[in-house]
Amino acid sequence: MNYIFKISILIIALFIISCNNKNKDASEKELKDDYSARIDSLIETTSPRLFNGVILITKEGKTKYSREYGYSNFEDKIPISIEQTFRIMSNSKQITAVLILNEVEKGKIDLQSSISTYLPNLKQDWANKVTVHQLLNMSSGIVDIEKSLIFEPGKGYRYSNPGYGLLGRILENITGITYIQAANNLFKELGMNNSYCYEFDKTNSNLINGYWLKDGKVDLVEFDSIGFSKQEWKDFIPAGGIISNVHDLNIWDTYLHNGKILSPAYYQMMVTPSNRGPHAAFNNDTIGYAYGLRVHDRHQINHLGHGGRGFGFASIKFYIPEKDVDVIIWENVYSSNPDFMVADVIYYFENEIRKIILSSTLVK
Known part of the structure; x- marks a missing residue:
């Protein structure tokens, strides 16, 4: 009897210890994850606008947070999926920068040479003044290929889509293949099997709809009616x-x-700021601009990435080198309310999630 009693006491004690350990493990997990619940709560709000998209956060290659919220097709109420493809918009620029740097490393492009060296048919008077480097870091002063520069090259900051269009032309002249071929070849090499350049009149696999948001309602963006010519789209x-x-x-x-993509010296070129400018996806802070990347080197936690918006999509993608944390936020709804067209509203959720991550245990 005494033996049975002792065994019973031992079993009860082991059970209590097991429960305490489980509670301790759960408590420690809760302490370690101080961001998931905050992000969940944030994206369920509807002010100043609704969130509709996907989020992926990884650390050291492991998924720390993954969320799909809303619809890829509002008309048929098809849930959005993290597997689906989006227009990445201005995040395309870092891919262009890598393609350029690959040719620089081969000795085929000199970053400090004028763009007329590689675009001899470009007749604008500023073609002999603007360098490849200045196209990459937004210091060219180009606002329109057909217009004069708004400042002397290298003496200011102005975000320039046309400048990156010229980088695409340079790549084509140097490599002898189209920009589309060069980019798609790189994606294939890296195993990015869901990435490609959008082309008119071709199957654009798994691409979800983009929507305008106005007065609380969403309207499908009819991309084909936007009116790009083939040359305009090629440059875009x-x-x-x-x-x-x-x-x-x-x-x-x-x-x-x-x-794994660039050698150390050329990677450092890509991520080292050589210009500065503000952007709403980074809380309107004036931060560094490198080559297709914004670098928040004045924040207490250094991070770099880019925002993108247009055609019904808004996004941010940023990386924290010191902690190997990668954050990708994609939305397929873009506010078109006149009062909400300000960029800090368009990037509201991107900014707030970035703040949550930068104050979380992910980076401590």
């Missing part, structure tokens, strides 16, 4: 015409920031 692709999904973009960031 290097600046904002690439399609991808969050998994592929996570592959891109992992490879890019861990020396």
Whole structure:
């Protein structure tokens, strides 16, 4: 009897210890994850607008947060999926920058040479003044290919889609293949099987709809009615015409920031700011601009990435080198209310999630 009693006491004690350990483990997990619940709560709000998109956060290659919220097709109420592809808009620029740097490393492009060296048919008077470097870091002063520069090259900051269009032309002249071929070849090499350049009159696999948001209602963006000519779109692709999904973009960031795409010297060129300018996706802070990347080097936690918006899409993608944390936020709803067209509203959720991550245990 005494023996049975002792065994019973031992079993009860082991059960209590097991429960305490489970509670301790749960408590420690809760302490370690101080961001998931905050992000969940944030994206369920509808002010100043609704959130509709996907989020992926990884650390050291492991998924720390993944969420799909809303619809890829509002008309048929089809839920949005993290597997689906989006227009990545201005995040296309870092891909263009890598393609250029690959040719620089081969000795085929000199960053400090004028663009007339590689575009002899470009007759604008500023073609002999603007360098490849200045196209890459937004210091060219180009606002329109057919107009005069708004400042002396290298003496200011002005975000320039046309400048990146010229980089695409340079790549084509140097390599002898189209920009589309060059980019798609790179995606194939990296195993980014859901990434490609958008082309008219071709199947654009798994690409979801983009929507305008106005007065609380969403309207489908009819891309074909926007009115791009074929040449205009060809020039836009290097600046904002690439399609991808969050998994592929996570592959891109992992490879890019861990020396799998560029050699160390050329990677440092790409991520070292050589110009400064503000952007709403980074809380309107004036931060560094490198080559197709914004670098928040004055924040207490250094992070770099880019925003993108247009045609019904808004996004941010940023990486924290010190902690190997990658954050990708994609939406397929873009506010078109006159009062909400200010960029800090368009990037509201991107900014707030960035703040949550930068104050979380992910970076401590």
